[in-house]
Amino acid sequence: MPARPSFPSLLAPLRLGAHTLRNRTLMGSMHTGIERLDRSTERLSAFYAERARGGAGLMVTGGFAMNEAAKLDEHGPILVSEAEADALRPIPQAVHAAGGKILLQVLHTGRYGKTPALVGASNIPSPINRRVPRPLETAEVWQTIDDYARCAELAMRAGFDGVEIMGSEGYFLNQFAALRCNNRTDEFGGSVENRHRVAVEAVRRTRERLGPAALIMYRISALDLVEGGAPADEVIALARSVEAAGADVINTGFGWHEARIPTIAYMVPRAAFRFAAARIKQALKIPLILSNRINTPEVAEEIIASGDADMVSMARPFLADAAFVNKAAAGRPDAINTCIACNQACLDFIFTSQPTSCLVNPRAGRELEFDEMPPSRGRRRVAVVGAGAAGLACAVTAAQRGHAVELFEAGGEIGGQLNLARAVPGKEEFNEMLRYFRAGVADGGVAVRLNRRPAADELARGDYDHVVVATGVRPRVPDIPGLDHPKVIGYADLLAGRRKAGRRVAVIGAGGIGFDVAEYLLHEESEPAQHNGHAAIGEVGGFFREWGVSTSAEAPGGLAQPVAPRPLRTVTLLQRKPEKPGRTLGLSTGWALRARLEQRGLQTLSGCTYERIDDAGLHLRIKGELQLLEVDTVVVCAGQESENALAAQLRDLGVAPVVIGGADLAAELDALRAIDQGTRLAMTF
Ligand code: NAP
Numbered sequence: 001m002p003a004r005p006s007f008p009s010l011l012a013p014l015r016l017g018a019h020t021l022r023n024r025t026l027m028g029s030m031h032t033g034i035e036r037l038d039r040s041t042e043r044l045s046a047f048y049a050e051r052a053r054g055g056a057g058l059m060v061t062g063g064f065a066m067n068e069a070a071k072l073d074e075h076g077p078i079l080v081s082e083a084e085a086d087a088l089r090p091i092p093q094a095v096h097a098a099g100g101k102i103l104l105q106v107l108h109t110g111r112y113g114k115t116p117a118l119v120g121a122s123n124i125p126s127p128i129n130r131r132v133p134r135p136l137e138t139a140e141v142w143q144t145i146d147d148y149a150r151c152a153e154l155a156m157r158a159g160f161d162g163v164e165i166m167g168s169e170g171y172f173l174n175q176f177a178a179l180r181c182n183n184r185t186d187e188f189g190g191s192v193e194n195r196h197r198v199a200v201e202a203v204r205r206t207r208e209r210l211g212p213a214a215l216i217m218y219r220i221s222a223l224d225l226v227e228g229g230a231p232a233d234e235v236i237a238l239a240r241s242v243e244a245a246g247a248d249v250i251n252t253g254f255g256w257h258e259a260r261i262p263t264i265a266y267m268v269p270r271a272a273f274r275f276a277a278a279r280i281k282q283a284l285k286i287p288l289i290l291s292n293r294i295n296t297p298e299v300a301e302e303i304i305a306s307g308d309a310d311m312v313s314m315a316r317p318f319l320a321d322a323a324f325v326n327k328a329a330a331g332r333p334d335a336i337n338t339c340i341a342c343n344q345a346c347l348d349f350i351f352t353s354q355p356t357s358c359l360v361n362p363r364a365g366r367e368l369e370f371d372e373m374p375p376s377r378g379r380r381r382v383a384v385v386g387a388g389a390a391g392l393a394c395a396v397t398a399a400q401r402g403h404a405v406e407l408f409e410a411g412g413e414i415g416g417q418l419n420l421a422r423a424v425p426g427k428e429e430f431n432e433m434l435r436y437f438r439a440g441v442a443d444g445g446v447a448v449r450l451n452r453r454p455a456a457d458e459l460a461r462g463d464y465d466h467v468v469v470a471t472g473v474r475p476r477v478p479d480i481p482g483l484d485h486p487k488v489i490g491y492a493d494l495l496a497g498r499r500k501a502g503r504r505v506a507v508i509g510a511g512g513i514g515f516d517v518a519e520y521l522l523h524e525e526s527e528p529a530q531h532n533g534h535a536a537i538g539e540v541g542g543f544f545r546e547w548g549v550s551t552s553a554e555a556p557g558g559l560a561q562p563v564a565p566r567p568l569r570t571v572t573l574l575q576r577k578p579e580k581p582g583r584t585l586g587l588s589t590g591w592a593l594r595a596r597l598e599q600r601g602l603q604t605l606s607g608c609t610y611e612r613i614d615d616a617g618l619h620l621r622i623k624g625e626l627q628l629l630e631v632d633t634v635v636v637c638a639g640q641e642s643e644n645a646l647a648a649q650l651r652d653l654g655v656a657p658v659v660i661g662g663a664d665l666a667a668e669l670d671a672l673r674a675i676d677q678g679t680r681l682a683m684t685f
């Protein structure tokens with residue numbers, strides 16, 4: 001009997017207008033920041049072509065402005081001239097040569113722009129942009145509509161298969177559609193039809209200019225998640241009008257950029273917003289694409305098989321693994337490097353003006369740089385000591401390059417600190433990272449030696465070409481009297497489940513781990529049956545209650561009153577620095593973590609001097625004033641120190657080890673730096 005095909009719904013072809021896609025995966029649009037680098041077209045061509053080779057059914061570029069006022073910022077991508085179109089030609093060419101299809105996204109940022117000449121539907125500024133937009137004159141709006149079509153025409157000249165017209169995330173077209181920021185009295189304000197006119201006319205004129213061969217996708221805001229956002233009937237009316245105006249397919253977006261509800265961060269359950277997409281799909285004849293927090297082929301397959309959507313958009317998962325589709329098709333979903341929704345090297349890089357990459361895949365966005373590294377000089381014998389993030393990345397990459405790798409781990413399982421991260425509620429995606437490493441280790445024939453601490457002389461005698469010390473970190477032990485009191489717990493013992501916390505807890509240290517520990521402690525609720533607010537994978541209801549998302553079609557913007565959870569414990573998070581805790585958290589995820597913990601009653605104290613710990617609790621001083629925190633448990637999260645004694649012992653024996661990860665530098669160590677360092681090192685073997 002022939003084997004059952006893997007993921008039959010996901011991998012089935014799909015007809016979109018005049019085009020047939022080879023499968024139902026879309027690599028959604030992402031700002032890459034690569035446009036700003038030298039050799040940008042070459043880099044972008046390599047980036048997209050790699051994903052086309054990896055099997056993506058369709059891709060969309062980052063947003064291109066259709067006129068000066070539409071730009072993201074002064075240097076943002078723009079497509080307004082034939083010369084600019086011609087310069088882009090290598091990108092679709094490379095994608096087509098690799099068997100893929102690609103659309104160019106036409107984007108007007110409206111009041112989100114960081115340009116001096118900001119324009120919008122009205123002069124109502126966005127809460128996330130201090131600049132006040134100038135309301136466009138009626139004639140200027142018609143001109144802008146024309147600019148959409150002109151930009152699309154230029155995209156076709158460049159060789160793209162069509163365009164995505166960006167109508168979600170709170171950009172220009174949303175700003176016209178929603179009463180929140182449209183107070184116009186001309187033909188673009190007032191009635192629903194008027195507020196939708198600019199979007200509908202942009203699609204209509206684009207279709208008129210491009211003819212039937214071009215693929216036109218419209219990205220709709222299926223849920224605005226802001227006050228004054230559109231109710232479901234308006235969203236559905238817009239989808240129908242856009243369909244009638246000539247769109248071949250509708251893609252979805254969830255939440256404006258100014259929304260205070262996370263929509264893509266790790267704490268969002270997978271495919272959480274599918275209910276809103278399914279609602280639109282029922283009203284349409286053309287296919288509909290579901291986006292946001294879809295990161296495995298299993299989830300994607302289930303969505304399509306259920307009929308909630310015809311296709312799935314996965315943007316970051318294609319950063320994490322360009323060969324996502326090929327691996328799924330080959331029946332190897334376990335070998336997919338899964339996006340863990342951390343945002344650390346994609347969105348957070350973009351927010352700090354760095355080109356996008358990926359925490360789990362440092363090659364992403366740097367394809368040329370990696371390809372230009374020297375080829376391997378033959379099969380080498382490599383010993384990697386320590387199977388945390390750095391050691392695993394090094395061992396797996398070295399094995400993929402054909403080297404014989406031995407991986408030593410002192411513990412009984414691989415993962416190191418990753419095993420602590422995955423214990424934190426909402427960070428279950430770290431399990432996928434470990435699954436990927438397990439598959440990589442097995443596929444590469446890495447010899448894994450668990451419960452082994454190889455001595456330096458054993459390694460010296462081992463005749464290895466490379467010895468890598470990735471022995472990680474040990475928790476810093478602060479100098480506080482009473483630290484040996486039974487109520488004191490190290491964060492590793494707590495997260496590993498070796499020790500339990502009482503009801504009243506103080507957490508010393510408000511770095512990333514301090515916040516993770518607070519999340520862990522505040523997760524357990526006194527009345528879990530009533531409103532289990534923990535937003536783990538699949539627990540969509542709890543997530544919606546906690547953040548205030550309504551599934552009712554009547555709710556404007558899809559908002560509801562959040563229901564505050566009732567945690568079992570009280571937690572106070574402390575630091576010595578005078579500033580507000582949480583500064584080091586991720587730019588695009590930290591705000592959500594802080595908001596969630598605040599809702600759960602987290603107290604924070606800055607400027608602390610720790611005096612002592614005793615039966616009464618934690619004694620500390622703030623601004624010279626003595627205070628007592630009456631707590632049952634004190635959890636210490638005071639950072640780490642490098643565990644690298646092995647390296648010195650090796651050097652004494654004349655071996656020159658390479659030290660990576662926390663063993664190299666403990667300060668601000670995280671998986672991003674560890675994986676990057678381990679991967680890059682293995683590329684030099
Ligand atoms: P960290 O970010 O360096 O924070 C250590 C904390 O301990 C600080 O709040 C520090 O604040 C305090 N501290 C340092 N020395 C101390 C001492 N001698 N006595 C008392 N307090 C002391 O380290 P971490 O929290 O262990 O995190 C490790 C790495 O993992 C970081 O890079 C972190 O960003 C990353 N990580 C990130 C996340 C996330 O972004 N969600 C989650 C987990 C881990 P004061 O000096 O002001 O007291």
Ligand code: SF4
Pocket residue numbers: 316317319320338339340341342343344345346347357358359360361
């Ligand atoms: Fe996903 Fe994190 Fe990579 Fe971004 S950096 S693509 S969120 S794994």
